[in-house]
Amino acid sequence: MAQPYSFKAFSDQPFFREVNSWLVDHAALQRGWRVVDVACGSGLVTELVLERVRGARDALVVALDVSGAALADVKERFAGTGGALLELVQARAEEMSLSVRQAMDAVVFCNGIHYIADKRRLLREVRQTLRPGGTFAFNTSFFEGAHLPETLTFYRRWMLRALRTLKTRYGLTPDRTKVTARQQLTPAEYRAALEAEGFTVLVEEVVTATLDEQGWVDISRFADFVEGALPAVPLAQASEVLCDAVRETLADLGLAGVPRNWLSVVATRA
Numbered sequence: 001m002a003q004p005y006s007f008k009a010f011s012d013q014p015f016f017r018e019v020n021s022w023l024v025d026h027a028a029l030q031r032g033w034r035v036v037d038v039a040c041g042s043g044l045v046t047e048l049v050l051e052r053v054r055g056a057r058d059a060l061v062v063a064l065d066v067s068g069a070a071l072a073d074v075k076e077r078f079a080g081t082g083g084a085l086l087e088l089v090q091a092r093a094e095e096m097s098l099s100v101r102q103a104m105d106a107v108v109f110c111n112g113i114h115y116i117a118d119k120r121r122l123l124r125e126v127r128q129t130l131r132p133g134g135t136f137a138f139n140t141s142f143f144e145g146a147h148l149p150e151t152l153t154f155y156r157r158w159m160l161r162a163l164r165t166l167k168t169r170y171g172l173t174p175d176r177t178k179v180t181a182r183q184q185l186t187p188a189e190y191r192a193a194l195e196a197e198g199f200t201v202l203v204e205e206v207v208t209a210t211l212d213e214q215g216w217v218d219i220s221r222f223a224d225f226v227e228g229a230l231p232a233v234p235l236a237q238a239s240e241v242l243c244d245a246v247r248e249t250l251a252d253l254g255l256a257g258v259p260r261n262w263l264s265v266v267a268t269r270a
Helices: 014-026 044-053 068-077 093-099 119-129 149-170 187-196 213-219 223-229 235-253
Strands: 034-038 060-065 086-090 104-110 130-140 199-212 257-269
Touching: 014 044, 014 104, 014 130, 014 199, 014 257, 034 044, 034 093, 044 060, 044 068, 044 104, 060 068, 060 093, 068 086, 093 119, 104 119, 119 130, 119 187, 149 235, 149 257, 187 199, 187 257, 199 213, 213 235, 213 257, 223 235
Parallel strands: 034 060, 034 104, 060 086, 104 130
Antiparallel strands: 130 257, 199 257
């Protein structure tokens, strides 16, 4: 069973499957490949990868996540179906080569590279984990260019409404000194980092996905997002006001959904 404030509800959104299916398709995974699914979360991407590599004797998917709760979700998702094809590993992405010791055909990292402070270190770990010619595929919706210009009014109104509601309903304000700064790179900066670490970029695409009201509500119930938006506010109160504020903001603006860009990249190791 998914933990409270987990990523599972958001990952079950149809658009989320579509944007990650796009990446996995362009990674051109083959039957029998050995693949690491980094930051596997609730296992949606693990499922997409398994669909493409199963059917040959040597196939293996390593679902890797730092969260034991996430790995428990994956174990439950594939109970009785993953078999010998699936291996669960609890580890940090920046240390994957310590746990994944055999050369892998591909590493897939969906919706998590923005959390990694030292991206060059991560790329060195990916390179060390891959066989020569192996594939690295990742996407992120937290990069310079994720917000379409026409959506900025939505984000501003949502956050302002959430802050007002938090203050009037609970007498609380966020502590901005507690914000964990995360460097958001441009597509060109990601390409430069990849090339500097010995990768060749094959695919670089910005994919647009539209989140409807339920999608925004679901992300407002995910602990990492909530803590970033309203730092140092108790999770229950912060999540509640974000959910209420996003519903009201969409209604005020007459919007059924709001588009967001996802940077999607496929590269190969030299």
